[in-house]
Amino acid sequence: MRPTPSINDFTEREDLLGFFGPDSVTWRVHSDPAFSVGGIRALLLQALHPVAMGGVHQFSTAFATDPWARLTRTAEYVATLSFGTRRDALRQVRRVRGLHRGKSGVEETTGRHFNVDDADLLLWVHNCEVESLLSTARRAGVPLTDADADRYVEEQVVAAVLVGCEEADVPRTVAELDAYFDRIRAQLAVTPAARTASRFVLVPPMPGWVQVLTPARPAWSTLASLGAATLPGWARRLYGLPGFGLTDAAATAGLRAFRQTALAVPARVRESPIVRAARERVAAVEPLSA
Template sequence: MTTGLNDTLIGPLRRRLLTTFSGQSEGNLAWEEALEEGDDAGYFAPDSAVWAVHGGMTPIAAGIRALLTQALHPGVLAGVVEHSNYRADPLARLAGTIRWIFTVTYGDTAAARRACAWVRKRHVPVEGEFVTGHGTHEHYSANDSTLAEWVHLAFTDAFLRAYESLAGPVPGGADRYVGEWAVAGELMGVADPPRTASALVERMEAYDTAGQLAGGPRLADVVSFLRRPPLDPLLRPGYAVLFNAVVAGMPQRHLDLLGLVRPRLGPVPLPVTGAAKATLAVVGRALDPMSPSEAAARRRLARLGVLPGPSTAP
């Protein structure tokens, strides 16, 4: 009876999750399988902090926080609003981001460089004007070093904080993760990305101090969309739980700009972290314990002799 009940609940959830993240309900994507190819171990080892932080289920919550944080920079926000169809096809943008992160994380060095070059090429026509936090008009280009750095900072902060709050301390420490993932920033054209958790915080605060972050109607519109994206009805309750957990953990200054408040029942904070952990546990049961990207990378590493291959014992 328990197995049948689990199949009744978990099966549909698995199909909807796979469709959301990859665009198909069964099987692996060609780019995931391609991570088995390559001639070196890549930029990050299996025992790296990057593999730990980017594995498991916490990247789902990290993605929400990264999008909210990126949108705080009006130049980044303008690029998204004016040069993407995130409203009409938000899952396509999500799938592209997932592909980039996992290729850089698990691919060999050539695949990681190609993935970053592909993103930077797509960014070439993304330019225009935006209104700064000081109310002045400035030109933006998605490959501008300042915007590229803010996107890198937002990603690093989001993945680090989501892991710390929903999984625990980073193996080897937060500094290790920030220092390792600085490689991704360099591949995306960021000059001297931060390499410690304290430097990450200082760099992010410097953007606000310089008046480069701002709220406003355009940001409020995007936040409204991110709060209730057009997900499958089965996924909406879990997403709401994760969104609340993300909001609960963000800096107060960022929440003020975003027009968000921490979840409370009157004066009492809601226990959203525990609910988020439970939600991710259910998601973890529905999906494979190891992502196809990591599995493909492990096969490549076994072929290269970096990891033990399958046992040949009878």
């Protein structure tokens, strides 16, 4: 498995700009309101790989006992990798790779012995994230050309390699990403672990006071419903999700309406602190020399 880069492998300016930078498609996709829906969609899609989900079920007790904490850590990881300095991103990468290291087990439904950091499992998680975030952004109305979409997939190879994927296996275009899912679909299934995970994602447990005194429940329900409704048709059929039989046109319309509503909120309120900090940080960096 490829080692993570050293903090001495880049200049101070490169560190401040991060692994992607303000001119990247990654910044455009990951700072858009549609990102939250894409993230939920990715979790539901990831759960359909029996072995990858088996690893989560066996080794991530937080998913069952405190799903909010796990979701928060996942979001923090993606945000730091996308918008943080390279040093901050590498700290997150090393933390995640450390959590994966040395964990192995046997997935009950397939009988496969696996290591949590097996390259094919890491690749599955990566590809689900990239495909979900990109397809959701495009359906939501984020202005992305076909060339932009290919560029996004190419940019995300960095994220895949950092977490431990084999670079030669990582898709670099939308066509390669689509081909990957065509190949792997026969291996996917809704295992008991996937069913449990999907329930946590769609209807996560919340303290009573949160449900009564905050808008968390209806807000999450909107995001989760859109995430499920925008899954590929074959994935929705595997889950047999009741209430999500919307046509693709209706799901897209709902997603676009959500995005437009969110965009009406001022950026200083809508955007996360790490995104705002990234914009301020790079604004202070002198333009790179030609």
